[in-house]
Amino acid sequence: MSAPTMTPSRQAARAGRGSFADALRAEWTKFRTVRGWVIGMTVAALLTVLLGWLAAEGSNFSCQTPAGPCHLVHPVGPGGEAVTDAFYFVHRPLARAGSITARVTSLTGLLPAVSPGGRIRAGQGPQAGLHPGLEPWSKGGIIVKAGTRQGAAYAAMMVTARHGVRMQYDFTGDIAGLPGTATAASPRWLRLTRAGDTITGYDSADGRHWTEVGTVTLAGLPATVQAGLFATSPAASVTTAQGLVGMSDTGGPTLATTVLDDVAVRGAPPGPWAASQIGGGPSAADPVQGGRYRRSGGTFTVTGSGDIAPEPPGGAGSGQDIAQTLAGAFAGLIAAVVVAVMFVTAEYRRGLIRTTFAASPHRGRVLAAKAVVIGAVTFAAGLIAAVVAVPLNSHLLRAHGGYLYPVPALTQARLMAGTAAMLAVAAVLALALGAAIRRSAVAVTVVIVAIVLPYLVAVTNVLPVGAGQWLLRLAPAAAFAVQQTIPDYPQVSNVCTAAGGCYPLAPWAGFAVLCAWAAAALALAAFLLRRRDA
């Protein structure tokens, strides 16, 4: 830029005076002494807490049946996550060493009839309005489970409708085996062997050549577990109307029927088979059709309904996502963006920027100092707000009869820190755009439109799901992925929508998208600052 005209000693003195620390201190003093900005940032924190509080206050989760208030059962898996555990189980006790083998010759099912409008027709009887068909994750096979309690540890080998043979364990584990489904012409042999806490799954297409699918350790299995045959089929979900009214997921119970023969159990004391309906009943969160089984000779026909799987984000379950307690972060975001933009445009308006640049001629350094100050202040305000809002609003939601899905402490920490970091980076983005555009109203609008509008459009289903997903991958709004608290498992059919708390990118990947936008904006602002007169 400018040729060095100063003597070396003066240059050194200047470098010392205009160091980054000084610029930082100057910007912090500026921020601290403008009352409006401090108030704005306080408002941002307050709005974050208050809107979530209002939403929690305005919620009511009372569950009523004709017989009176009901108490839903929310099973939790061995990993502490919310699960669906509903299936029909034909079982016998199994000792510490043993195995179960079976041949699956058929997997068929019944689906609710869907009217042309997308609605599932309500049936009059248990079988009314059903027609043959399977959900992609309808399943049947063999299972070894710690007990008949919902949420108990398990490992299972199964034939699925569309995903081939799978070994699944403890709700979250899923390993692929042989492809294709089972028919009488092309059956599938399945085997589970137990050695203490270790369960190994095998599959075979001919009953002679076996392939190991996976070995899993189920810590703390009791000496005697239940081993047997099962069938289950998740509720059908149909996506209907869109618009600001929101998408409605109309689910209906489905049924899967599997036929197994050549059943052999080793390591089981002699005795009859027992049959249990796991889950279902009036306390079930999800609708479940009654299961049954029939035995003729060595052939078992097992019919079941429900699912053995983790609860997906925004699924049909009746629980709430803890990220809802931070719904107010939007309001906080808008307030923080306004303050961040003014932090730089106010200097342009008053002409103070000329003084600033005269005192600290390295313009990139001034911009960096401003970015650090606004980022740190916003992060602090956001973190305080999040740390208050999450426990307070969770407590309120529970007090109103809501059930919050259990979330590991680390994920909760990520939710709070991630939300604060998102606000901070959004403020830096706003600051950079404010410096680049120099007109506060335009800069504020650009940032809000880039962050809030894509989320809003995706959350309220103004756009079709696919288009909304792309917006949440590319726009700065992708950062809301840090608020996803429940992972989206591939072994559960689930429409991943932002309304359900499910984002197309991994939490920190989404955050990185916002960081990339902020970095690009900072680079642009630094370039323009250097090029332009103040």
Add this chain to the structure above:
Amino acid sequence: MRTVPGTAWLLLAVVAATVAVSAAAAAATRCPAAGCGQDPARASLTGVYLGQAAVAVLAVLAVGGEYSTGMIRVTLAAMPRRGAVLTAKAAVVTGLVLAAGAVAVLGSVLAGRLILPGHGFTPAHGFAALSLGGAPVLRAAAGSVLYLALIGLLSLGAAVAVRDSAVAVGAVLGLLYLFPVVAAVVHDPQWHRHLEQLAPMTAGLDIQATTGLRALPLTPWQGLGVLAAWAAAALLAGGLLLRLRDA
């Protein structure tokens, strides 16, 4: 206003943003079978969501610009009747937004008319081609133009009331965009309905609905009325504060 360089750009932005987003939304909407529950008029007017942001900036800068440069003192010295100043500004903003909005909405309807039949919105699926001849579509299109004008007035009122363009535009966009976000997490159906009836954007955009009118919490014109009430309240507050305060 004619001489401020940003105005022409912003009017262009209103039209470009509205038409571009509308066309993109129409291109992303599919109707695979009869009775797919889609609203073709609403889909092809989606761009209003973005266009209104440009309208808000335009209206806010119409006064915010004067406050930031101190020009407002000159204006008020020349026109001591402050109510008349506000009325004049409101008239100019309304006229500009109505003109730009009409162009934007016509462009959006045209894009929808060209794109949607290729995506399953065919007579076989129960959809006639989008045309302003049909009363509901005409109401949706004209209502969208009025919606944009009311957003302009709301923003103008807010800008006069808070006297800072950044705060004003933040407040207006917050008002518009936050209601639906909060409504999405409120689980009490009654509260949810009240929020949708109160929210300026949700209620105001009811004017775009041409199908499923019975499921709406308000009739289309009532919805636009809610937004008109918000705009009137903002203008009233702005007018009162303008009269009471020093510039």
